[in-house]
Amino acid sequence: MPSSxxxxxxxxxxxxxGGLALAVTIGKFSDIPVDLYEAKSTLIPEGAGISIRRRTIEILKVLGMHWDLIKICTPKPNMTNGPHFRLSDNSDGGHDWFHQVYPHGGPTSMHRTDMVDVLVKHLSPSTRVHLNKRLKAYTQTGPSEVTMHFTDGTEATTNVLIGADGIRSPVRRAMYENAAQYDPPPFDVSRMEEYCEPSWTGSMIYRSLIPMSKVLERYPDHPAAKDMMFMCGKNKHILSFPVNQGEMLNIVAYATDPANKGKHFEGRWNRDITPEEFTEVFSDFEPMARALTECGENPSQWALFVTNELPFSSLESVALIGDASHAMTTHLGAGAGQAIEDAWILGRILASKHVNMSNVPRALRIHQAICLPAAQRVVRESAKNGLMYDFRSEEQCHAPRSKESLDRWRMDIGKRMAEFIGANGTAANWYDAELQLRDAIVMNESESDADRLLQKVAAMSLTTSDVTSVSVPVNVPCNCYSCAVMLSSS
Incomplete structure (x- = not known):
């Protein structure tokens, strides 16, 4: 029973x-009051289509969103669909490379706004949303109090602050600036800007959302109408997938200059461009690919940035999730899903009856130990896939596209996608981990021993086919792994 x-x-x-998913999770499993601050005047997000994988869908089902997902997903969850890959950098015509299939269900796509609408629908009455509240910085004004300073000159206090504020996170900067004042600091202060500022990948993304009827009118048998497609070429590729129940086609195209990786990016990160500019970038691609760029409506250009690998994502009673902690390239379609996984695990930790104000910092360190290394592995693997889509890996730069080479690269891409996209939550492995943690409680191990055990459990998750846990067997009472560790130190 919840306390009064x-x-x-x-x-x-x-x-x-990520922020909405965290608020939903906390609200479902506790009566903790949540204040959700959004910098913009609306909850309507930027961007268009997103993909989520099987393991993320499992979380959303537990949160009670299954039927809402069915209405917005394209295709329906659990279908064995997978992307088609083509070699497209030939203006006279490309050819099929391979088709990735997920026997137990592949990724499903939706419009980002539809996903946000579903999450908002499931917010609990204990969550209050505040718009036009852009954080400037925060100060830890006491062991159990954080003061937030907003750009409009106002302030607010809380006990626990979570930064789900994106790749240019003010929470992240304030966290590292505060950590730099420690004696000794818990990180190399000379790398402060590397951790606080995003890094340009050297890639530009071209986005467009096209009515499917327009594509089919121009190219009646275009395979993009049915399945996700990757049209690959040297330093460039085009990704497309249906959204809005197949009524629209989401286009995300990439062009990369490897020499620009890590350089300072001049100007705005995103801008509107003309359809002609979009088409010109891919003028050397096959007609099937050019048909999509030529159909583009209101295209935009975005510089692709990532968060550099952080040494920590929590400090005292403040933590980071999603892009604020590990913004990644989009080459595994894992960004939104990883934010939801962060939110799910953190929400369950905070909602646990074993977590109170005195051990919140420890609870946040547990979230960090479980989620940060796992997410950073996804970041690295996503970057590897991007290199291979664009024939920029070390081997691809020096080897011809022979049948043997293409088969080897196909296997590499396929293995990585199957591992990170087609897999479900490793419930059995994490149930074993939970039992180990319960054993630690019975044995009354010290906090340092419990910490070492936690690190062992986190390492276990990284050696399986998945990255982190998201599901619990239906016949197992939900006393999650993190709750057990909390109890061991209380």
Missing amino acids: EPKFRVAICGAGI
């Missing part, structure tokens, strides 16, 4: 997919 008085208050900066 909440054990602490939580503030979430950023009402994107």
Whole structure:
């Protein structure tokens, strides 16, 4: 039974997919009051289509969103669909490379706005949304109090602050600036800007959302109308997938200059461009690919940035999730899903009856130990896939596209996609981990021993075919792994 008085208050900066998912999770499993601060005047997000994988769908089902997902997903969850790959950098015509199939269900796509609408629908009454609240910085004003300073000159206090505020996260910067004041600091202060500022990948993304009827009118048998497609070429590729129940086609095209990786990017990160500019970038691609660029409506150009690998994502009673912690390239379609996984695990930790104000910092360190290394592995593997789509890996730069080479690269891409996209939550492995943690409670191990055990459990998750846990067997009472560790130190 929930207590009459909440054990602490939580503030979430950023009402994107990760921030909303965290608020939903906390609200489903506790009565903790949540204040959700959004910098914009609306919850309507930027961007168009997103993909989520099987393991993410499992989380959303547990949160009670299954039937809402059915209405917005293209294709329906659990279908064995997978992307088609083509070699497209030949203006006279390309050819099929391979088709990736997921026997147990592949990724499903939707419009980002539809996903946000579903999450908002499931917010609990204990969550209050504040618009036009852009964080400037925060200060830890006491062991159990954080003061948030907003750009409009106002302030607010909370007990726990979560930065879900994106790749240019003010929470992340304030966290590292505060950590730099420690004696000694918990990180190399000379790398402060590397951790606080995003890094340009050297890639430009071209986005467009096209009515499917327009594509089929121009190219009646275009395979993009049915399945996700990758049209690959040297330093460039085009990704397309249906959204809005197949009524629209989402286009995300990439052009990369490897020499620009890590350089300072001049100007705005995104801008509107003309259809002619879009088409010109891919003028050397096959007609099937050019048909999509020529159909583009209101195209835009985005510089692709990532968060550099962080040494930590929590400090005292403040933590980071999603892009604020590990913004990644889009080459595994894992960004939104990883934010939801962060939110799910953190929400369950904070909602646990074993977590209180005195051990919140420890709870946040547990979230970091479980989620940060796993997400950073996804970041690295996503980058590897991007290199291979564009024939920029070390081997591809020096080897001809022979049948043997193409088969080897196909296997490499396929293995990585199957591992990170087609797999479900490793419930059995994490149930074993939970039992180990319960054993630690019975044995009354010290906090340092429990910490070492936690690191062992986190390492276990990284050696399986998946990255982190998201599901619990239906016949197992939900006393999750993190709750057990909390109890061991209480």
